[in-house]
Amino acid sequence: EPEVTQTPSHQVTQMGQEVILRCVPISNHLYFYWYRQILGQKVEFLVSFYNNEISEKSEIFDDQFSVERPDGSNFTLKIRSTKLEDSAMYFCASSDLSRGLGNEQFFGPGTRLTVL
Amino acid sequence: AQTVTQSQPEMSVQEAETVTLSCTYDTSESDYYLFWYKQPPSRQMILVIRQEAYKQQNATENRFSVNFQKAAKSFSLKISDSQLGDAAMYFCAHNTDKLIFGTGTRLQVFP
Numbered sequence: 001e002p003e004v005t006q007t008p009s010h011q012v013t014q015m016g017q018e019v020i021l022r023c024v025p026i027s028n029h030l031y032f033y034w035y036r037q038i039l040g041q042k043v044e045f046l047v048s049f050y051n052n053e054i055s056e057k058s059e060i061f062d063d064q065f066s067v068e069r070p071d072g073s074n075f076t077l078k079i080r081s082t083k084l085e086d087s088a089m090y091f092c093a094s095s096d097l098s099r100g101l102g103n104e105q106f107f108g109p110g111t112r113l114t115v116l
Numbered sequence: 117a118q119t120v121t122q123s124q125p126e127m128s129v130q131e132a133e134t135v136t137l138s139c140t141y142d143t144s145e146s147d148y149y150l151f152w153y154k155q156p157p158s159r160q161m162i163l164v165i166r167q168e169a170y171k172q173q174n175a176t177e178n179r180f181s182v183n184f185q186k187a188a189k190s191f192s193l194k195i196s197d198s199q200l201g202d203a204a205m206y207f208c209a210h211n212t213d214k215l216i217f218g219t220g221t222r223l224q225v226f227p
Contacts, residue, residue: 033214041219042219043161043209107160112159
């Protein structure tokens with residue numbers, strides 16, 4: 001069964017460093033998402049991406065964040081200069097066709113980011 | 117603004133018994149979907165069940181069923197014949213073009 005994969009599973013970084021979180025969505029999916037979950041809190045939407053551009057982004061997704069689909073398979077989230085409060089679980093998700101409306105968003109296993 | 121509210125931070129149930137997790141939401145959309153996701157300690161997000169707002173019939177997936185009350189904007193999850201493996205965080209979510217999650221309910225299952 002196709003699945004969304006994410007690497008690394010755990011990333012530890014120093015405050016101020018850049019990190020890139022990688023995701024491989026399901027191959028025939030067209031819509032991609034990043035979500036964040038701070039430990040013990042709810043899952044929060046960061047950004048959606050379709051047709052090689054951002055469809056929507058939340059207030060959390062400021063200038064420190066960027067997303068890219070560098071090739072036909074990967075979908076990346078870059079944090080330019082990490083802060084302590086960026087420590088969280090980051091989930092990638094993908095869905096097909098109808099822009100997520102009603103179609104299930106398939107989640108990856110997450111990358112746990114720890115900023116020291 | 118679209119919001120999802122889960123008013124039960126924690127629930128517990130005896131194995132083989134039934135438990136209901138509550139969820140209310142607010143939206144101005146007429147066409148939308150609602151989901152329940154399970155998050156075990158591994159923190160993977162696993163879809164449990166989904167409901168299409170235009171369908172009056174409540175969704176059912178094996179031991180999991182929902183009580184969808186569109187006018188009341190209520191979407192509760194019923195777990196029948198609870199098993200130890202059901203213990204997890206459960207998140208209710210509303211979907212237009214992105215998922216809006218509630219704060220979750222931690223379900224404990226006692227043998």
